[in-house]
Structure formats: C-alpha cells, structure tokens
Amino acid sequence: MKVMLAMKPAAKWFIPIEAESIVPKNFLSGTDLLVWRGNRELRLDEVFSVSVEGDADRSEEVEVVLSGDTFRLKRVGEYMDGGTITVLGGIGMHCGNFMSGGTIEIHGNADGWLGREMAGGAIVCRGDAADYCASGYRGGRKGMTGGTVEVFGRAGDFLAESLAGGTVIVHGDAGDMPGAEMRGGTLVVNGNCSRPAANMKGGSCYVYGTAQRMIPTFRKIGTVQHEGRALIRFSGDLANRGKGNLFVKGYEYLD
Amino acid sequence: MTELLVKNACVIDPLRGINGETMDIAIRDGKIVEEVSDAAEVIDAHGMLTMPGGVDSHTHICGTKVNFGRYMSPEDMRAGRTPRRGAMHATSGYSVPTTYGNSYRYSVMGYTTLLEGAMAPLEARHTHEEFTYTPLQDTMANTLFDGNWAIMEAIRDGDTKRVAAIIAWTLSAVKGFGIKLTNPGGTEAWQWGKNVSCIRDPVPYFEVTPAEIIRSVVEANELLHLPHSVHLHCNNLGTPGNYSCTLGTFGLIPDLNEKRQTLYATHVQFHAYGGSDWKDFCSKSEPIARYVAMRPQIVMDMGQVMFGRTTTMTADGPMEFNLYRLHHEKWSNHDVELETGSGIIPVIYRRKNLVNSIMWAIGLELALLTENPWQCLLTTDNPNGAPFVKYPEIIGLLMSKKYRDAEFATIHPDTESRVPLPAIERELDWYEIAVMTRAGQAKALGIQDLGKGHLAPGADADVAIYPLRIDEVDPSAEYQKVIDGFSRTEYTIKRGRVVARRGECVVDGSNATFWVKPKVSENYDMGKDPDFIEKFDRYYTVRMSNYPVQEEYLARNRCIETEAEL
Numbered sequence: 001m002k003v004m005l006a007m008k009p010a011a012k013w014f015i016p017i018e019a020e021s022i023v024p025k026n027f028l029s030g031t032d033l034l035v036w037r038g039n040r041e042l043r044l045d046e047v048f049s050v051s052v053e054g055d056a057d058r059s060e061e062v063e064v065v066l067s068g069d070t071f072r073l074k075r076v077g078e079y080m081d082g083g084t085i086t087v088l089g090g091i092g093m094h095c096g097n098f099m100s101g102g103t104i105e106i107h108g109n110a111d112g113w114l115g116r117e118m119a120g121g122a123i124v125c126r127g128d129a130a131d132y133c134a135s136g137y138r139g140g141r142k143g144m145t146g147g148t149v150e151v152f153g154r155a156g157d158f159l160a161e162s163l164a165g166g167t168v169i170v171h172g173d174a175g176d177m178p179g180a181e182m183r184g185g186t187l188v189v190n191g192n193c194s195r196p197a198a199n200m201k202g203g204s205c206y207v208y209g210t211a212q213r214m215i216p217t218f219r220k221i222g223t224v225q226h227e228g229r230a231l232i233r234f235s236g237d238l239a240n241r242g243k244g245n246l247f248v249k250g251y252e253y254l255d
Numbered sequence: 256m257t258e259l260l261v262k263n264a265c266v267i268d269p270l271r272g273i274n275g276e277t278m279d280i281a282i283r284d285g286k287i288v289e290e291v292s293d294a295a296e297v298i299d300a301h302g303m304l305t306m307p308g309g310v311d312s313h314t315h316i317c318g319t320k321v322n323f324g325r326y327m328s329p330e331d332m333r334a335g336r337t338p339r340r341g342a343m344h345a346t347s348g349y350s351v352p353t354t355y356g357n358s359y360r361y362s363v364m365g366y367t368t369l370l371e372g373a374m375a376p377l378e379a380r381h382t383h384e385e386f387t388y389t390p391l392q393d394t395m396a397n398t399l400f401d402g403n404w405a406i407m408e409a410i411r412d413g414d415t416k417r418v419a420a421i422i423a424w425t426l427s428a429v430k431g432f433g434i435k436l437t438n439p440g441g442t443e444a445w446q447w448g449k450n451v452s453c454i455r456d457p458v459p460y461f462e463v464t465p466a467e468i469i470r471s472v473v474e475a476n477e478l479l480h481l482p483h484s485v486h487l488h489c490n491n492l493g494t495p496g497n498y499s500c501t502l503g504t505f506g507l508i509p510d511l512n513e514k515r516q517t518l519y520a521t522h523v524q525f526h527a528y529g530g531s532d533w534k535d536f537c538s539k540s541e542p543i544a545r546y547v548a549m550r551p552q553i554v555m556d557m558g559q560v561m562f563g564r565t566t567t568m569t570a571d572g573p574m575e576f577n578l579y580r581l582h583h584e585k586w587s588n589h590d591v592e593l594e595t596g597s598g599i600i601p602v603i604y605r606r607k608n609l610v611n612s613i614m615w616a617i618g619l620e621l622a623l624l625t626e627n628p629w630q631c632l633l634t635t636d637n638p639n640g641a642p643f644v645k646y647p648e649i650i651g652l653l654m655s656k657k658y659r660d661a662e663f664a665t666i667h668p669d670t671e672s673r674v675p676l677p678a679i680e681r682e683l684d685w686y687e688i689a690v691m692t693r694a695g696q697a698k699a700l701g702i703q704d705l706g707k708g709h710l711a712p713g714a715d716a717d718v719a720i721y722p723l724r725i726d727e728v729d730p731s732a733e734y735q736k737v738i739d740g741f742s743r744t745e746y747t748i749k750r751g752r753v754v755a756r757r758g759e760c761v762v763d764g765s766n767a768t769f770w771v772k773p774k775v776s777e778n779y780d781m782g783k784d785p786d787f788i789e790k791f792d793r794y795y796t797v798r799m800s801n802y803p804v805q806e807e808y809l810a811r812n813r814c815i816e817t818e819a820e821l
Binding site: 137138139140141240 | 327328333584585
C-alpha cells in the first residue's frame with residue numbers, strides 16, 4: 001500500500017503542524033486521521049491531498065510518501081514500529097521519536113531532534129540534520145537505544161547525546177558536543193566536530209576528521225588501525241571513570 | 256449562607272473518640288454545626304467511611320528547593336502529565352509535580368491540610384507564592400533555624416530568651432508556622448566543607464553543639480507558646496549505625512507541654528539504621544520504637560520508603576553530598592546565607608537492592624512496633640521516601656500482614672536476616688489509620704483548636720468520604736480494595752464545599768495559610784535590637800527592611816497570635 005500525502009499550500013504556512021498520527025500502522029485502518037495545527041485539530045485531508053494505492057494487512061507493507069512544504073510538520077513517525085516513510089523535501093522537528101522499527105528516508109534536511117530516543121529501525125537523511133539528532137531528551141538518562149541513523153550532510157550540536165545503543169553515522173561535519181554523555185552504541189563522524197564524547201561512560205566514538213577543542217580529560221593511548229585508517233585512540237572521559245573509547249584522525253586542544 | 260448535610264456517614268473521628276458511628280454531619284458556611292435547615296443540600300454517604308480531611312504533617316510541596324527539584328529533573332515532568340479538564344489546570348510531574356499536580360492529587364486522596372516541611376526564611380516568598388497556587392489545601396510552613404548565626408551566637412552566650420526572640424521575629428517576618436531543625440549545626444558545618452557526626456560535635460567557629468542547639472530551641476519554642484513543637488530532622492541522616500545518635504537526641508528532650516509532644520522527630524526511618532557500614536547495615540526500629548513508647552513527649556513520623564523513582568530534597572546539604580558520591584548522578588547544592596543550605600538528588604529505590612529493601616522494612620516496623628498510633632504518623636517525607644501518591648499502598652501494608660508478606664517475597668532475599676518485619680503480626684485497624692493520617696497529625700501540629708483534624712461543631716468543614724464500607728471490607732485479606740478506596744475519595748469536602756468527586760477536582764479553590772505571630776515585650780523585639788540590626792545589615796545580601804514577607808504574598812491567611820513569656 002502506498003499512501004501519498006501532498007501538503008496543501010496554507011495561508012498560515014508558518015504555524016507548525018503536529019502530526020504524530022502519520023505512522024504507517026495507522027493507515028491500515030484508513031486515512032481518517034487527525035493532526036493539530038496550533039491549537040486547532042484538523043482532519044488529515046484538510047492539510048494534505050491524500051491518495052492511496054493498493055492495500056495492506058501489515059504495517060510493513062505500508063509506504064507513506066510526504067511531499068510539499070513539510071519542513072514545519074512535526075513528530076512524523078513517532079512510535080513507528082514498521083513500514084516506510086519517505087519525505088521528498090525537508091521534515092520538521094521530532095521526526096521518528098521513539099521509533100522501534102521500519103525506515104524513514106528524508107531527501108531534504110531534517111530539523112532538530114531527528115530520531116530522538118529511538119529504539120530500532122533506520123533513519124536516512126540525505127541532507128543536513130539540525131541539533132539533537134539521535135539524542136536523548138532533557139534530563140533523561142538514556143537517549144537512543146537501538147537502530148541506525150545515517151546523515152549524509154552535516155549534523156548540528158549535541159548529535160547522539162546520551163547515546164546508549166545503536167549506530168549513528170554522519171558523513172559531513174558535526175557541531176559541538178557530539179556524543180555527549182554517551183554510554184553505549186557507536187557514533188561515527190566522517191568530518192570534523194568540536195568537543196566529542198564529553199563525559200562519556202561507554203560505547204565508541206569515531207571522528208575521521210579533526211576533533212577541535214578536544215576535551216583534556218581524555219587520555220591518549222596510542223594509534224590503531226580501523227577500517228583502513230590510522231586513528232589515535234583515547235580512553236573515555238576520566239571525569240567519569242574512563243570507560244569509553246574515542247578514536248580521532250586528528251585533534252587540537254583549545255589554546 | 257450555604258448549607259450542606261452529609262447523611263448516613265460512617266464516621267471515624269479519633270479526636271472525639273468516635274469509631275465507626277453512623278451519623279449525619281451538618282455544615283454551614285464552611286464550618287461544622289449542630290444542625291442545618293431543611294433547605295440544605297444533601298449528600299447521602301450510604302454508610303461510607305467518613306473522616307476529617309487528611310492532614311500531612313511533613314511534606315515538601317512548595318518553595319525554592321522543591322522548584323529546583325522540578326528544574327533539574329525535566330524527565331520527571333514527562334511522567335504523570337494530565338491535560339486541562341473542567342476546573343482542573345494541566346499538570347505534570349511525578350515525584351515533584353507542579354503545584355496544581357500536588358494539590359489535585361492530595362485532594363483526590365482526601366487531604367485538606369498540608370505542612371511544608373522546610374522553608375528557608377530568606378526564600379519564604381517563593382514558598383508563599385506556590386502556596387497560593389496549591390488551591391485545595393490549607394498550608395503552613397515550618398521555618399528552618401538549624402544554622403542561624405544569630406541563634407547560635409545567642410546559644411553560645413547561654414541566652415535562651417534571646418533565641419526565642421530571634422525565632423519570634425523571624426517567624427512573624429517570614430510568615431512561618433513552626434520551627435524546623437534540619438541536621439542542626441550540620442548545615443552550618445557544611446558551609447565550612449564539614450559535617451557534624453552527632454549531637455556532641457561542635458559547629459566550626461560558633462563552638463556550640465547540636466545538643467545545645469536542640470535543647471535551647473526546644474525551650475525557646477515553649478517560651479513562645481507556639482502551636483507546634485520543634486520539628487526535628489536528626490543529625491547523621493542515612494548512615495549505618497545512626498540509631499544511637501537518634502536515641503541520644505531523644506534523650507535530650509524534657510516533657511514541657513501537656514497538650515502535645517515537646518519534640519516532633521521527622522522521617523525517623525532514615526534515622527533508625529544499625530550496623531557499622533553498608534555491608535552489615537540492618538534495622539534498629541525496635542530500640543527506637545521502645546524508646547519512643549516510654550517518652551510521651553516525642554512524636555515521630557515514618558518517612559516510609561517505597562520502591563520506584565523519586566527525588567530526595569532536604570536542607571541537609573552534607574547528607575545529599577554523601578548520597579551523590581554513592582549514586583554519581585545529578586546533584587544540586589545550595590547555600591542560604593546565614594541560615595541553612597540544601598541539596599537535591601533524584602534516586603530510584605530498588606527491590607533488588609538490599610539497603611533499599613531494609614529501608615522499606617524499617618518504616619513499616621516503626622509504625623507497627625509503636626503501640627500508640629498518636630506517636631507514629633504516616634508520611635513518606637514526600638518526595639524523599641516516595642511521592643505521596645503511595646500513601647494508600649502504605650495504608651494497605653499496615654493493615655494487612657498478607658500484603659506485607661506478598662511484598663516481602665519480592666524484595667532482596669537477605670533482608671529477612673536484617674529486619675524484624677516478618678515476625679510482626681500486627682495489623683492496624685481503621686481507627687489507627689485515621690489517627691496516623693489526620694487526627695494524630697492535627698494534634699501534633701497543635702491545630703486541633705483551630706478546627707483541624709476533627710468534625711466537632713465549630714471545626715472547619717474539611718471532610719473526606721471514602722468509597723469503603725468498614726463492616727464489609729476485610730482489610731487483612733482485601734487489601735487491594737483498601738488501596739483503591741484510599742486512592743480516590745467519593746467526596747472531598749473543603750471548607751464546606753465539595754472540591755473533589757471520584758477522582759475529579761470540581762472547583763478552583765482557594766488556599767489559606769496559617770502562620771504564627773508571637774507577641775513579645777519591647778525589650779525582646781529584634782526589629783529594634785541594635786546588635787541584631789547591625790549584624791543583619793552587615794552579613795545578609797538583603798536589607799532588613801526588605802526581608803519580611805509582605806501581606807500581599809498571603810492571599811487568604813490566618814494569623815495565630817501567641818503570648819510569649821518574654
């Protein structure tokens with residue numbers, strides 16, 4: 001089953017829409033769903049041109065395709081457990097919150113909190129991801145616990161904050177504090193980043209570019225070969241009993 | 256004139272000695288009266304258990320410390336969220352909910368009067384502002400005097416009357432209700448990076464001991480004729496072997512007041528530990544309960560721990576630092592100038608943890624081993640031992656040996672050799688529960704003469720009607736019914752109005768704050784004492800004239816004037 005949702009042009013396009021109902025599973029019982037625009041609850045077909053092809057018995061067989069100006073559409077794919085969501089443009093904040101299965105593919109950029117606290121499944125973002133990509137939430141002890149997030153562009157600050165499991169790969173640069181408070185899982189940044197893995201308690205963080213403003217509480221251990229690259233290995237943040245592993249291609253301390 | 260008649264109520268009202276009598280309760284204009292006219296609105300209670308509104312004599316619900324607990328635990332705000340509904344505002348939070356969250360959840364459980372356990376005098380405004388938004392309960396605030404510089408200097412000079420005068424001025428200025436001592440001397444020592452280990456350690460610089468502070472303040476309390484006694488959080492909280500320190504503290508207390516206790520010892524569960532370290536940690540509830548039974552001048556509350564997530568918050572800064580070193584989680588520490596300090600840490604009490612299991616058992620033992628229920632009141636030191644929403648479960652545990660055994664089977668297996676709980680057969684009855692949750696608490700706070708904690712004509716019309724039939728329910732076997740019944744009143748009546756009905760709060764409400772104003776002679780008016788004024792202006796960051804809480808912070812209030820012997 002393929003569900004096409006094309007965003008209708010709206011006069012007040014700047015008001016965000018909260019669309020946690022856009023999850024493949026929900027389309028098994030029709031398209032009679034509700035979303036919130038500001039403080040008003042609207043039917044799905046008031047916001048989108050909806051068209052459905054084929055049918056499905058399981059959420060794995062459902063593909064949702066979002067098109068149009070979707071950059072203010074929030075919470076798409078929240079608690080998703082199977083199926084596919086394809087976003088042809090950009091997507092708003094909190095896409096894929098708590099997802100446990102299925103795939104989300106975003107062809108444009110993603111706003112903040114992409115894949116927050118996800119437990120499984122896969123998110124691919126072809127553009128850039130904003131701050132708090134694949135992170136935990138305010139005050140929480142554990143962030144993402146499983147699945148994969150792959151960003152082909154750049155990622156913002158606090159990438160994979162409190163990472164506890166799963167894999168996060170960024171092909172471009174990452175911002176400040178990637179992998180802060182991480183306690184498990186794997187974080188790979190292909191470009192440069194600033195202050196990686198602060199206060200880490202476990203897991204592995206790889207920076208294939210330069211780690212700028214390197215945190216002084218990591219102890220340098222030596223050089224290792226990893227997937228054809230020579231990386232410098234540091235042991236995890238001594239401020240937190242030094243249990244994690246940080247690998248960087250190059251690093252510079254703050255003067 | 257509004258009138259209300261509650262018919263066919265099965266009343267338990269311990270302060271009047273009423274135990275399960277079926278009677279009618281007449282209410283006019285917010286007070287209990289002998290009878291009402293035929294025009295009165297009628298509520299048929301159908302023989303349901305009816306008691307005075309609940310009183311919590313030690314809880315942390317309002318003020319800077321509580322608010323910092325909210326601030327540092329955004330994850331707690333994600334739990335327990337409810338949307339706006341009818342007269343109810345939206346709420347959030349579990350262990351440190353929003354003020355409306357506290358107020359609604361207490362009201363649904365039948366509570367109508369709350370005592371905030373620790374208000375730093377300098378930060379009193381915040382507490383009073385939050386009281387205003389705790390609309391369905393009357394409130395009062397215990398005021399912290401544990402590390403007050405002026406008081407410690409007066410104690411060093413041996414001048415108990417001056418201690419009383421400083422307390423009188425401060426209570427009137429900050430609109431406080433009673434005296435709270437939290438780890439007396441210890442919070443001041445903490446400002447020097449130290450602590451006191453028990454009552455005989457001198458406080459740095461001031462060279463007074465906790466024992467001297469406790470004795471002087473207890474005497475000063477009686478000189479001022481305050482309604483409540485000194486409210487004490489003993490030294491050395493939460494360390495193995497601290498029970499001997501607790502017993503030593505209790506031994507200091509003379510019997511000075513005929514109407515009520517002379518010392519209210521709070522959350523004694525945290526002070527009843529045996530052993531020399533965490534490895535041989537064990538319960539010492541038996542000696543504590545025996546000692547208290549021999550001394551009518553002491554009333555304690557349980558400070559029961561229940562398993563799950565919560566937040567610990569106390570003015571006992573050094574204790575929270577020790578806790579931080581155990582948990583390595585978030586920690587907040589705060590210094591309140593010349594007065595006190597505080598610390599906050601979120602914790603999770605686990606069944607699989609031996610220490611936590613023993614703590615759980617100790618609270619219950621204190622309640623079960625204390626023969627006289629007026630001497631051991633039901634609290635969790637909310638939220639330190641558990642959020643107050645766990646009270647119904649605690650009532651279930653106290654009333655049912657079967658429930659205790661079922662729970663005991665789920666906790667750490669080594670607990671059995673460390674605690675006397677499995678051997679205790681006692682099951683509390685409805686009357687004893689009523690004492691521990693309202694009558695005893697009102698008596699201990701000294702507010703029964705103000706019309707709290709009982710249903711005699713003239714009393715405030717605060718009534719809780721629970722959907723329980725005490726002749727049909729066997730609490731020992733049907734503990735789940737007891738828990739459900741105490742979790743949700745059929746009606747909660749506050750000041751003569753139904754405020755909660757079957758789990759829904761139905762009115763906006765308006766809070767009243769009780770505070771005391773001891774009248775002292777001209778010579779003991781600290782507002783005119785040159786030495787006090789000079790030190791105040793020299794060491795505080797605020798001017799003395801800006802320190803008192805203005806009347807506008809108290810929306811509706813009741814000032815209790817006492818005649819001090821000064």
